[in-house]
Amino acid sequence: MSAPVLYALTGVALFCLGTHALLAQAHLLRKILGANILTSGTFLVLAGLAQRSGTADPIPHALVLTGIVVAVSATALALVLLRRLYAQTGAVTLEEDARR
Numbered sequence: 001m002s003a004p005v006l007y008a009l010t011g012v013a014l015f016c017l018g019t020h021a022l023l024a025q026a027h028l029l030r031k032i033l034g035a036n037i038l039t040s041g042t043f044l045v046l047a048g049l050a051q052r053s054g055t056a057d058p059i060p061h062a063l064v065l066t067g068i069v070v071a072v073s074a075t076a077l078a079l080v081l082l083r084r085l086y087a088q089t090g091a092v093t094l095e096e097d098a099r100r
Contacts, residue, residue: 007048014041026093028085032078039071 013038021034043064050060086092 004048004051008045011041011044011046011048014038014044017041028082028092028094032075032082036071036075039067043067048072 018034018038018041022031022038022041025034027029046060046064046067051058082092
């Protein structure tokens with residue numbers, strides 16, 4: 001098994017783990033962490049499959065770098081919104097999640 005295929009399979013595993021955490025957890029911070037793991041898995045798949053006949057394709061790598069910047073920005077926004085929700089309500093779960 002080559003290294004790019006191993007990276008891609010690891011990325012698929014991270015994607016599945018992040019999707020499970022995003023859907024199964026009620027705590028919003030855990031959902032944010034699950035979304036970060038999901039995006040990391042996506043980036044790993046893109047970087048792992050960016051090989052064409054032994055040479056690296058620069059386009060997927062550029063997309064991964066851009067995606068990292070967007071993911072960090074989205075995480076910062078989500079954490080600010082979570083902090084504001086906690087300051088206003090004192091809870092870190094949504095009402096419909098708390099009823100489950």
